[in-house]
Every structure is written in C-alpha cells, then in structure tokens.
Amino acid sequence: MSTGQLYPTEPLKCWGKAKELRLKYYKDYAEAHQRGALRYIGGAWNFDAVPTGLSGEVCSLTGEPYGAACAYNAEFSKRALEKAQSYGFAKDMCAYFRNYVGSVLLDEYVFGGPMPKADFIWQSHICCTHSKWYENVSEIEGGIPGYFVDIGAGASPPFSELPAHRIEYVVGQLLDGIEWLQEVTGRTFDDEKFIQATKYYMNSMYKWAKVCELNQNIPAPLGEKEMFSLYVLSTLERASKEVSDFYDELYEEVKDRVRRGIAAIGNEQIRLMTDSQPPWAFLGMWRYLEKDYNAISIGSLYTFSLEGAWEVREGKLLPKEPLAPGSNQESACWALAEYELYKPIYQSFYHADFKSQLMIMIAQQWKVDGVILHLNLGCEGSSLGVLENRIALQKAGFPTLMVEGSMADEAAIDRARTFRRIQIFMDQFSGPRAPAKAAG
Amino acid sequence: MKLEKVQETKLKKFQEWYENRHQYQQDYKSRTGKKIVGYLCTYEPEELFYAADILPVRILGGHKPTDATLSAPHIIDMYCPFCRDALGQGLRGYYDYLDGISIAQACLHIRQTYHSWIIHKNPGWSYFLPMPQNVQNPKRAIPFLYEELKLLKKSLEEWTGREITNDALRRGIAILNRDRRAMKKAFEYSKPDVPKITGVERMYISTSSFFVDKEEHAKAVEETLAELEEREMDRSTGVRLMIIGSENDDIEFVKMLEGIGATVVIDEHCTTTRYFWDEVDESVDDPLLAIAERYVRRTACPSKDWPQRTRFDRVLQFAKDWRVQGAIVMQQAFCDPHEADIPALSRFLDKNGIPNYFLEFDVTVPLGQFKIRLEAFLEQLTGLEGLF
Numbered sequence: 137m138s139t140g141q142l143y144p145t146e147p148l149k150c151w152g153k154a155k156e157l158r159l160k161y162y163k164d165y166a167e168a169h170q171r172g173a174l175r176y177i178g179g180a181w182n183f184d185a186v187p188t189g190l191s192g193e194v195c196s197l198t199g200e201p202y203g204a205a206c207a208y209n210a211e212f213s214k215r216a217l218e219k220a221q222s223y224g225f226a227k228d229m230c231a232y233f234r235n236y237v238g239s240v241l242l243d244e245y246v247f248g249g250p251m252p253k254a255d256f257i258w259q260s261h262i263c264c265t266h267s268k269w270y271e272n273v274s275e276i277e278g279g280i281p282g283y284f285v286d287i288g289a290g291a292s293p294p295f296s297e298l299p300a301h302r303i304e305y306v307v308g309q310l311l312d313g314i315e316w317l318q319e320v321t322g323r324t325f326d327d328e329k330f331i332q333a334t335k336y337y338m339n340s341m342y343k344w345a346k347v348c349e350l351n352q353n354i355p356a357p358l359g360e361k362e363m364f365s366l367y368v369l370s371t372l373e374r375a376s377k378e379v380s381d382f383y384d385e386l387y388e389e390v391k392d393r394v395r396r397g398i399a400a401i402g403n404e405q406i407r408l409m410t411d412s413q414p415p416w417a418f419l420g421m422w423r424y425l426e427k428d429y430n431a432i433s434i435g436s437l438y439t440f441s442l443e444g445a446w447e448v449r450e451g452k453l454l455p456k457e458p459l460a461p462g463s464n465q466e467s468a469c470w471a472l473a474e475y476e477l478y479k480p481i482y483q484s485f486y487h488a489d490f491k492s493q494l495m496i497m498i499a500q501q502w503k504v505d506g507v508i509l510h511l512n513l514g515c516e517g518s519s520l521g522v523l524e525n526r527i528a529l530q531k532a533g534f535p536t537l538m539v540e541g542s543m544a545d546e547a548a549i550d551r552a553r554t555f556r557r558i559q560i561f562m563d564q565f566s567g568p569r570a571p572a573k574a575a576g
Numbered sequence: 577m578k579l580e581k582v583q584e585t586k587l588k589k590f591q592e593w594y595e596n597r598h599q600y601q602q603d604y605k606s607r608t609g610k611k612i613v614g615y616l617c618t619y620e621p622e623e624l625f626y627a628a629d630i631l632p633v634r635i636l637g638g639h640k641p642t643d644a645t646l647s648a649p650h651i652i653d654m655y656c657p658f659c660r661d662a663l664g665q666g667l668r669g670y671y672d673y674l675d676g677i678s679i680a681q682a683c684l685h686i687r688q689t690y691h692s693w694i695i696h697k698n699p700g701w702s703y704f705l706p707m708p709q710n711v712q713n714p715k716r717a718i719p720f721l722y723e724e725l726k727l728l729k730k731s732l733e734e735w736t737g738r739e740i741t742n743d744a745l746r747r748g749i750a751i752l753n754r755d756r757r758a759m760k761k762a763f764e765y766s767k768p769d770v771p772k773i774t775g776v777e778r779m780y781i782s783t784s785s786f787f788v789d790k791e792e793h794a795k796a797v798e799e800t801l802a803e804l805e806e807r808e809m810d811r812s813t814g815v816r817l818m819i820i821g822s823e824n825d826d827i828e829f830v831k832m833l834e835g836i837g838a839t840v841v842i843d844e845h846c847t848t849t850r851y852f853w854d855e856v857d858e859s860v861d862d863p864l865l866a867i868a869e870r871y872v873r874r875t876a877c878p879s880k881d882w883p884q885r886t887r888f889d890r891v892l893q894f895a896k897d898w899r900v901q902g903a904i905v906m907q908q909a910f911c912d913p914h915e916a917d918i919p920a921l922s923r924f925l926d927k928n929g930i931p932n933y934f935l936e937f938d939v940t941v942p943l944g945q946f947k948i949r950l951e952a953f954l955e956q957l958t959g960l961e962g963l964f
Binding site: 223224225226228229230257261263264265267268269270271272274275282283284285286288289299301302304305308309312485486487488489511513516517519520521522523524527 | 649650651652654655681683684685687688691692694695704706708709710713715716717719720723724727878879882883884885909910912913915916917918919920922
C-alpha cells in the first residue's frame with residue numbers, strides 16, 4: 137500500500153542525546169568504582185530517588201533494560217540464556233532475568249568486559265520475579281546485601297481510592313530502607329538531595345506521559361519504535377537531573393512537531409496499538425507495518441505507563457501532575473509512594489478487567505484502528521489478562537491480532553509466521569485515510 | 577488393629593470428602609443455610625469467614641484436562657496448570673453453588689484465575705485481599721495487613737448484615753487452630769520407623785480440610801488419632817521420602833510413589849504443612865491483630881519468601897525430624913516463584929545430604945514415565961539393598 141507522502145517528517149533532534157545518555161549510563165556503572173562511586177542493582181521500577189539521596193555518587197544498573205540490551209545482541213543473549221538454563225533456571229522464567237543472570241554466570245557485561253559486581257541491591261517488588269531475581273543474584277554473587285520494597289499492596293480496586301494505610305506501608309518500607317542504605321554503605325543520607333531527586337523522578341514520569349499524550353494527534357508525532365528508545369531513559373535513572381531535563385526537552389520538541397504537523401511516518405493511514413514489551417530482537421515488525429502498510433503504532437498501555445504517570449479522570453486517561461515532596465524525608469517518601477501506587481500499569485498487573493478498561497480508553501483517545509497484542513512468553517506480569525483484554529477489545533469494536541513471542545528470547549519468535557499473521561490482519565484495513573490538519 | 581479396619585472406619589471419611597467435595601458443600605448449604613465462599617490461595621484468612629458464619633472452601637484442580645482446557649480462551653498456556661484447572665472447574669459450572677469468591681494476594685497466575693472468575697462467573701460477592709508480599713518486614717507488613725483485614729471484615733459485615741465481634745473472631749481462630757493442631761498430631765504418626773499413616777492418607781486428611789467445615793474435620797481427625805495410635809501397618813515402608821514444592825493435590829501421583837517402595841513421610845507444600853502448620857496466637861488481646869501476625873509470620877510461599885529463603889529452614893527441620901532419605905522436588909509447570917527457588921533448593925538439599933529429584937506437574941501427570949524415573953531415583957537411594 138503506497139499513496140505518496142501526506143505529512144512532512146524529520147528526525148528527532150534529541151535522538152542523539154538519548155543514545156548518548158543511555159550509553160553513558162552503562163559506562164558510568166561499569167567504571168563507578170574507579171571514581172569512588174557506589175554501584176547498585178535493582179529493577180526499572182525501583183525508587184531510585186532514594187539511593188540518589190546518599191552522599192557521594194551512586195550508579196545503578198537496572199535489570200530489565202539490561203536484559204533488553206542483551207536481547208538486542210542475539211549472539212550474546214543466546215549464550216546468556218543457555219548459561220541461565222544450565223544453572224537450573226527454567227526456560228519459561230522472565231526472559232530479562234535469564235539474560236541478566238546468564239550475564240552474571242558468564243561474568244560478561246553485554247557492553248564489554250566482565251559483569252561489574254554491585255555493592256548493594258535496591259529493588260521494588262510487584263511481580264513474582266522481581267525480588268526472586270535479586271535474591272538469586274545475591275546468592276550467586278556471594279551475598280550482595282539487598283533491600284526490597286513491596287509495591288503491590290495498593291493495587292486493589294477501586295483504584296481511584298487509595299486508603300492511607302496502603303501508602304503508609306510503602307512509606308514505612310522506604311523509611312526503613314533509608315536507614316538500611318546508610319548502614320550498608322556507610323554513607324550519610326542527604327535529605328535535600330533526596331527531595332530534589334524525587335522532583336526529578338516525578339517530572340520524568342509526568343513529562344513522559346505528556347509526550348505520549350501528544351501522540352493522540354493525527355499524524356502521530358512519534359512512532360512506538362522510537363518511543364521504546366525514549367522511555368528507556370526513565371527506566372534507567374528517572375531521578376537524575378539529566379534524564380528529567382531530557383524529558384523536558386523531548387516534550388518541547390514533540391509539542392513543536394505537533395504544531396508543525398511533523399509526522400513519525402509520512403503516510404500515516406492506519407493507527408495501531410500494541411501491548412506488553414516488544415520482542416527486542418524483532419523490532420522489524422514495526423518497520424514492516426510502517427513500510428508496507430503505512431501503519432503507525434501510537435504506543436500501548438505498556439509504552440505509556442511503564443514509566444509514565446497517569447490517572448483516570450472522568451473516564452479518560454490523563455497525565456498525573458507531580459506531587460509536592462514537602463521538605464523532609466517522610467513527606468518525600470509519601471509523595472513518591474502515592475505517585476507510584478496510582479500508576480495504572482501497577483493496577484493492570486493486578487486486574488485484567490481494569491487493564492481492559494485502560495486499553496479501551498487508549499484505543500478511543502488515541503484513535504486506534506486495531507490492536508496487536510504481543511503474547512509475551514518472556515513476561516508473565518505483562519501477560520496477565522491478555523486473553524481477557526483481547527475479548528474486551530473485540531467487544532468494544534477493535535480488531536485484534538495476537539502475536540506470540542518473547543521480549544528477550546529470540547527462540548520464542550517465529551518471524552515467518554508472525555509476518556503472515558500480520559498480513560492477514562492488515563488486509564482488513566483498506567483505503568487511504570484523509571490527511572488531518574496539523575494541530576495548532 | 578488391621579489397616580483395612582482403620583481405613584473403613586475413620587480415614588475413609590477424608591477420602592470421601594476429597595472425592596465428593598461438591599456434594600458435601602451443596603449438602604452443607606442446604607443443611608445449614610450458610611453462605612459458601614470459594615478461595616484460591618492459602619493466604620486467605622479463613623478465621624474471618626468462620627467468624628462471619630460463612631464456610632470458606634479452597635478451589636483446587638480437578639485433574640481433568642477436558643475441564644482445564646475451558647480456561648484456554650482466558651489464561652495463556654504459560655500460566656501454571658493449577659490456575660488453569662481451577663478456572664476450568666468454575667467455567668464448567670462445578671462451583672455454581674458458591675455465594676462468593678475471594679483471593680489473598682499471592683502469585684500472578686492464581687490472581688488471573690480470580691479475575692477471570694469474576695468476569696465470567698461472578699457469584700455476587702468477590703474480594704481481593706492485598707496480602708503483603710514483604711512478610712520479612714513484619715514491622716510494616718503486620719500493621720498493613722491488620723488494616724486490610726478490617727476492610728475485609730467490613731465487607732463481610734455489609735454482605736451478611738451481621739457484625740463480626742471479637743468473640744466471633746476468637747471462635748473462628750479456635751476452630752482453625754483446633755483443626756491445625758489435630759492435623760499436626762496426625763502427621764506425627766509418620767515419624768516412627770514404621771509410619772502409622774501413609775502419604776496418601778495424610779494428603780486426604782489435609783486436602784479435605786479445605787473442603788469441609790473445619791469443626792467437622794477437626795473432630796474427624798481427632799477421632800482418627802486414637803486409632804492411629806494403635807495402628808499396625810501391614811505394608812513395607814521402603815524409602816522415607818519428602819515432597820517439597822508448589823500446590824500438589826495429585827493423589828494418583830502419591831499413590832504411585834508409595835506403590836514402588838517408598839513412603840511419603842512429610843511434605844512442604846501448600847496443600848499440606850505450609851497451609852496449616854502455623855497457628856494463630858490465641859493469647860493476643862486483639863484477635864484481628866493475631867490473625868494478621870499469623871499470616872505474615874507463617875511459612876512463606878516462595879512468592880513472598882525474600883530476601884532470605886526462610887522456607888528452607890523448615891524444609892531441613894522436617895527432613896531431620898521425619899528422618900527422610902530423599903526428597904521429591906515438584907512444582908506446577910510454569911510456577912515462577914518455585915522456579916526461582918528450585919536451583920537454590922536443589923543445591924541446599926545436596927549440601928545437607930538429602931538426595932533429591934525434580935518433577936514438573938501438569939493437570940495430570942504421566943504416571944508411567946514418572947514411575948520409571950522415580951524407580952531409578954529410589955534405586956540410587958537403596959543401592960543393592962533395594963533389590964532384595
């Protein structure tokens with residue numbers, strides 16, 4: 137399908153900066169000890185504002201983005217996955233975890249050199265693997281001290297109401313964690329630094345949601361394939377000034393693209409939505425949709441809210457304004473906990489029907505024509521309810537396609553079959569879409 | 577006393593309850609007029625339901641692939657067979673007599689069963705209890721669960737139209753504790769050199785406690801204890817084994833295992849000891865607080881057993897106390913929390929001199945294949961002795 141270019145396109149100006157920040161992050165972690173900095177490991181949802189409050193420099197390595205980086209390097213990933221399996225970890229376990237633990241067992245860092253050992257673990261727990269991941273890594277590495285924060289406690293309907301004790305539970309764990317961090321690292325805790333980090337943390341999440349919101353425009357200013365590379369910074373260190381500033385810059389640039397009618401693809405005719413993490417070794421699927429079908433994926437619940445802060449108001453999904461962190465440890469922990477527990481993606485981990493409601497909201501607000509659901513064998517958390525979601529989306533009038541794969545295990549992806557299924561799915565969308573006026 | 581006589585008189589009751597759980601529950605409802613709530617995980621605080629005069633019953637699998645496949649449009653295949661089997665039971669209509677459904681937060685898989693159940697088979701009352709995962713931080717987890725139990729209590733009161741008093745809660749605690757104590761005593765009878773109870777019989781006892789009124793159950797267990805005391809087994813004990821793992825109510829598997837020269841003398845999984853071993857402290861003034869403390873401090877499911885694997889201490893204690901010669905490490909296929917523990921568990925058992933063998937369970941297990949593998953495992957344990 138090709139009807140000539142309807143919209144102007146241009147590369148993102150901040151693209152290079154995103155790549156630079158990402159590579160610097162992994163280099164900083166590897167070289168941290170040379171600079172006298174501490175190294176810690178944890179998940180992409182860890183409350184990184186808290187260890188940022190420690191005096192001196194602290195560098196993190198977040199596990200899921202690291203696993204994704206491994207998956208993008210097929211040769212390395214294959215060896216890491218085999219190593220994890222030979223140690224005894226089942227093939228159906230989290231594919232990010234298996235890549236990560238395989239790296240530890242191989243003692244190879246996917247960015248080169250030996251796998252740098254962390255000084256401590258700082259993790260949040262919401263899916264069955266989160267804490268077990270680092271419990272295992274700690275043991276394999278000979279006993280890295282770890283602290284784990286349970287954040288699943290607030291995920292109970294009705295999600296619009298959050299009783300105070302649920303926030304208090306998380307706040308209490310964070311306050312205990314601050315004490316633990318000081319004991320384990322021997323460093324002092326700087327409240328001012330922490331409070332500033334909470335502001336960056338919430339700003340990164342808020343601005344990412346604002347960026348995603350702009351994709352409601354036709355043409356969409358961003359394609360989901362690019363969004364994958366943009367949200368990742370928030371999964372690395374959203375509490376840092378550099379990342380927070382980057383999202384400010386990105387937001388301004390995407391606003392400008394919308395104002396000028398700059399599109400992600402020049403001939404947007406079909407708007408799709410996906411679900412779950414992408415199969416990192418198979419991003420060609422997005423290129424194929426764009427090139428052969430003029431179809432843009434505007435994002436997904438996952439892409440929007442993995443690191444975006446949202447709230448549901450009057451039946452709509454809207455970016456959630458940052459909360460004021462106050463002036464002390466306790467108030468800042470409260471703001472962080474409250475902001476996190478409202479995240480719809482946490483709630484969707486818990487409630488298949490609520491996730492369906494959120495997906496339908498996105499499909500309607502972002503003017504989606506069809507939905508491609510990634511049946512992600514690599515992540516059981518994001519697969520919760522996916523079949524119920526399919527039923528609900530279809531009942532709401534959105535055509536759906538299920539594509540089986542894995543975010544980080546290439547062996548689970550059948551490319552030929554997937555392309556064939558996409559072809560059949562896309563055949564139902566016919567006729568070019570009339571170009572919309574650029575938003576003012 | 578002969579084995580046959582005991583089976584006919586007392587232990588047979590548990591098997592009947594296990595096999596006819598739906599009939600029992602429907603009769604119970606007609607007989608008492610009480611509500612019945614199905615629950616999906618052993619973190620459900622049954623004490624509150626007894627206090628509210630409601631019968632809580634655990635929903636387990638039926639081990640019939642034709643039922644389990646009903647969940648295929650709702651739960652993906654890489655979720656555990658137990659959660660798919662449980663939902664299949666509901667979708668087939670076996671539990672249409674339930675008045676409510678509930679889950680205390682545990683793992684992702686069974687949580688999906690709960691949500692699919694309320695989407696497609698909502699019995700009217702449903703409740704998700706956000707049971708804390710960070711049970712190794714009791715300072716924070718207990719006050720949190722205490723507040724959550726208040727909300728559950730309120731929901732039950734609104735539903736039934738009756739206040740749940742502290743006395744009623746104490747009664748609920750006493751009912752549960754009595755049954756727990758009775759079952760623990762019954763399990764003691766597999767400690768002797770010649771166990772007076774088999775693994776199959778123990779499984780019938782503990783599993784049936786999910787299905788029937790606990791007062792009736794405790795009474796039946798207590799009556800059985802007297803007979804067990806005098807019992808003389810007319811079977812060979814063989815190798816003393818322990819089963820460690822995730823949900824397991826596969827009686828056929830245990831029967832097979834005990835038919836090839838072994839006795840399962842103790843287990844550490846969630847249809848036996850992990851479910852009932854820990855009691856609520858009845859000396860605590862506030863019964864709701866006592867319940868919260870019990871569920872936070874009980875032997876943890878692997879999904880909550882972090883950052884330290886505290887469960888392993890109990891595994892080792894059981895292995896020593898029941899003098900096990902080997903362990904079967906089993907898990908429901910795709911069970912992530914257990915999969916995350918198994919490499920460490922296997923190494924832990926090795927280090928402590930407990931030979932172990934791993935098996936993955938599905939809705940039904942391939943008994944023939946498992947038998948060959950387990951015979952080989954038992955041969956490793958007995959050497960030449962086992963041949964003669």
